[in-house]
Amino acid sequence: MKKIAILGSTGSIGVQTLEVVRSNKDLQVSALAAGSNIQRLEAQIREFHPGLVAVWSEEKAKELRLLVGDLSVRVVSGMEGLLEVCTYPKAEIVVTAIVGMIGIRPTIAAIQAGKDIALANKETLVTAGHLIMPMAEKYGVRILPVDSEHSAIFQCLNGEDRREIRKLLLTASGGPFRGKKRSDLEHIQVEDALKHPNWSMGQKITIDSSTLVNKGLEMMEARWLFQVEPEDIQIVVQPKSIIHSMVEFADGAVIAQLGTPDMKLPIQYALYYPHRRDLPGERLDFWKLTEITFERPDMETFTGLKLAFAAAKAGGSMPTVYNAANELAVSWFLSRRISYLAIPEIIEWCMAEHRVVPNPDVEQILETERQTYELIESRW
Ligand code: NAD
Ligand code: MG
Numbered sequence: 001m002k003k004i005a006i007l008g009s010t011g012s013i014g015v016q017t018l019e020v021v022r023s024n025k026d027l028q029v030s031a032l033a034a035g036s037n038i039q040r041l042e043a044q045i046r047e048f049h050p051g052l053v054a055v056w057s058e059e060k061a062k063e064l065r066l067l068v069g070d071l072s073v074r075v076v077s078g079m080e081g082l083l084e085v086c087t088y089p090k091a092e093i094v095v096t097a098i099v100g101m102i103g104i105r106p107t108i109a110a111i112q113a114g115k116d117i118a119l120a121n122k123e124t125l126v127t128a129g130h131l132i133m134p135m136a137e138k139y140g141v142r143i144l145p146v147d148s149e150h151s152a153i154f155q156c157l158n159g160e161d162r163r164e165i166r167k168l169l170l171t172a173s174g175g176p177f178r179g180k181k182r183s184d185l186e187h188i189q190v191e192d193a194l195k196h197p198n199w200s201m202g203q204k205i206t207i208d209s210s211t212l213v214n215k216g217l218e219m220m221e222a223r224w225l226f227q228v229e230p231e232d233i234q235i236v237v238q239p240k241s242i243i244h245s246m247v248e249f250a251d252g253a254v255i256a257q258l259g260t261p262d263m264k265l266p267i268q269y270a271l272y273y274p275h276r277r278d279l280p281g282e283r284l285d286f287w288k289l290t291e292i293t294f295e296r297p298d299m300e301t302f303t304g305l306k307l308a309f310a311a312a313k314a315g316g317s318m319p320t321v322y323n324a325a326n327e328l329a330v331s332w333f334l335s336r337r338i339s340y341l342a343i344p345e346i347i348e349w350c351m352a353e354h355r356v357v358p359n360p361d362v363e364q365i366l367e368t369e370r371q372t373y374e375l376i377e378s379r380w
Contacts, residue, residue: 002026005086005115006018007103019264020268023280027271030052030090031090031091032050036057038063041053046071051073052084054075061081083109086107086113092115093117094116095118101126108135111132116143117143118146118270120146120267122147125221144269144270147218148263149218149222151266153222156257157226158274165226168247169234169256170222170245171236171238172235173238173241174237175196176192188210199263204330207334208330217308217326220319230313235297237297241261242260242261244258262279311351317364321350321351325347326347328376350372354368
């Protein structure tokens with residue numbers, strides 16, 4: 001029996017992780033954490049019987065305690081609660097499916113408690129990858145990628161010598177606005193940006209996919225996971241999301257991982273690594289598929305991707321500025337406070353204002369996040 005804790009159990013990845021658990025009798029849920037959807041949490045508690053559950057606000061935690069008063073589950077709240085879930089002695093592996101760099105402290109706590117990490121929460125690696133990867137090595141825990149592209153690369157690297165990697169080829173769908181020019185993007189509304197061509201995901205990552213900021217975050221995620229330089233990561237647009245990513249090796253061989261777009265595959269792969277299990281669902285039919293096409297990403301229109309390479313090159317605290325500015329800008333766009341094109345503008349402006357702190361520790365990363373928010377709030 002493999003015991004798992006899930007951070008962000010009510011979200012897109014969290015719910016799909018529970019679907020994987022539902023169809024595998026040797027997985028057991030020991031702890032869950034979520035933001036505020038206590039109705040969904042209650043249903044999850046009744047079905048999966050975790051011993052510990054964390055809800056972000058204490059008020060919602062109180063409500064949940066009443067709802068599940070007939071069960072023996074303990075309900076905790078706030079950052080303390082999240083940390084408790086991450087270090088829960090009964091869990092062996094923590095699925096980090098929470099959204100945003102709020103995942104930094106919980107992920108570190110889980111590593112220090114010796115838990116393997118099935119990592120979906122890319123913002124944590126983007127901002128603190130230089131701390132997390134050596135820490136995982138020190139504590140002897142595995143960081144198992146859940147993001148589909150990173151899972152693909154991880155699968156391509158099975159049995160390979162990582163020193164022989166020459167290039168990571170990170171594929172991108174191009175998002176719903178592929179082929180559009182800057183002037184076409186001026187009047188994009190929230191509803192337009194929330195329509196992803198191939199994947200159904202949480203709101204924040206769906207907006208990030210449309211601006212290509214998601215690919216920028218994934219480039220930085222990949223550089224830490226696989227220890228490569230940003231210039232050795234090439235972004236390849238492959239609109240149907242059939243090739244999930246590829247690796248080019250020293251001898252010029254390119255290995256790719258393909259499949260239908262279904263996040264349950266990378267989730268299940270992370271939970272059972274290095275084994276594969278049956279997974280019901282559609283299979284690729286190459287007779288029907290007939291072609292796979294490739295394009296170069298348009299970084300002049302989607303400047304969020306270009307800025308990600310600049311942030312990675314600047315290093316230190318700059319990826320935190322990139323990420324924090326994007327997190328706030330996306331939440332403002334979703335609440336219709338700013339226009340679509342203001343998202344990359346805000347990121348660019350915050351990066352231009354920032355003096356890089358080299359090799360920041362956790363406190364400096366969180367301080368950079370605060371400063372970035374203050375800067376945007378004071379002047380935008
Ligand atoms: P989502 O918005 O659907 O879900 C986020 C989850 O985090 C929810 O359960 C929410 O309650 C929880 N949460 C948010 N703030 C919290 C807080 N303060 N305390 C406790 N819980 C909190 O997001 P998602 O699409 O599932 O994405 C989650 C992460 O996985 C993101 O980092 C995203 O980039 C990454 N990811 C998602 C997909 C996908 O297909 N959805 C694919 C690859 C990577
Ligand atoms: Mg991805």
